[in-house]
Amino acid sequence: MTAVVAIAVSVLPVFLFLGALVLIDSYKLVAWRAILLSVLAGVVAALAGYAVNISLRPALALDLAPYSRYVAPVVEESFKAAFVVILLQRNRVGFVVDAAIHGFAIGTGFAFLENLYYVEASAGATLWTWIVRGFGTAVMHGGATAILAMIAKTLQNRAGTFRLSLVLPGLGAAVVLHSLYNHALVQPILATALVVLVFPWLSIVVFQISERETQAWLGAGFDTDQELLTAMHAGRISATPVGTYLKALRSRFAPEVIVDMLCLLRLRAELAIRAKGMLMLREAGFEAAPDPAVRDKFRELRYLEKSIGRTGMVAIHPFLHTSTRDLWQLNMLNETQDA
């Protein structure tokens, strides 16, 4: 068994799984650059996990079997979860399907380095070993972190904001899955077959649910933003709840700040329509041409936020759509202009 074959069999399958996940996502909301970053984060997590594992096992005086069943899954899944936390905290993940792709990419990076290490350390291993490591262990690493990220994103959607505690249930699930796999309850080749059969099926179900959710959010959000904007352009804003609220703020803020607030709301609605329009075009298989005006609008947005000030921003917070998905769409649009 040459090292090249061992590397190919133990490393390629998980990358092929990752590629398939990206291809079946019809919205293609996760850029390749972001996926690569998640893979790199997985590599870093593997390095950190290795460093902790080699010092923690002697310190705990545990044999390899109990350590790999009960301690290593906690250490490794926690390091992999760290980048998921960063992504969710910065509103870089719009939908559950995107969370799955990022999570699987992190697991891919982790498995990549781990399997390279095993190829180096186990020169005499048979082809079956590399099949189990490539199709079983590596896909398990990707799948466990994908499940962690999907659960965390679902909870974040329900909460409407991010808290560290929202990652804990997903982390628990990933640790249990990882630990079960390491228990070797069935023959390794059977465990590998289970992973290979279950993961694609699970992915397709999750992707279909997420796609329906995306379509519903796009439709409802687009129509709400359009109605607000039409009311503003038609001078009917004073008849809307936003207009009534802004009138109430007149006694507390200078007139020019009130005007800036109105401009900010209009600009946010315009950018939201642009972002959702871009997604609808992508859904239909089209790619919108970049619009230089979008960059100017983001510049204007930052100027208005500064001009309105912290207190003013707090005052109009009830009418600023600031759910994690609303903020994500602005991040996504901004990054698309930079790309």
Place this chain on the structure above:
Amino acid sequence: METSVEQLGVVFTVHIAGSVDGLTAEPLQQVFTHELEAGHHQLVADFGAVDYTSSAGLRVLLSTVKRARSGGGDLRLAGPNPDVRKVLDLSGFTSILQLFETVDDAVKSFGRPG
């Protein structure tokens, strides 16, 4: 919403009146599908009497453009009111859909390249 179809040479114009929303998008889709299945791939959507279109209406336009283009034709939009035009501009749809002031201009555009 009411629709009627008019043939001008090889171009078929779908005249639409009223609102295109979640309730009326499906019947509109059926009108376009009927034309496409009859082999009419050069289509004009007359939006002159459309007062509002929701995301459901825009999805109908996109799927029709896609099918018409794959059949070698196109769907072009004529006479949208300023509100509809503004939304089409903001959403980036005008980079995909060709817009014309009148039905006549849209029909004639099929005789010109590009």
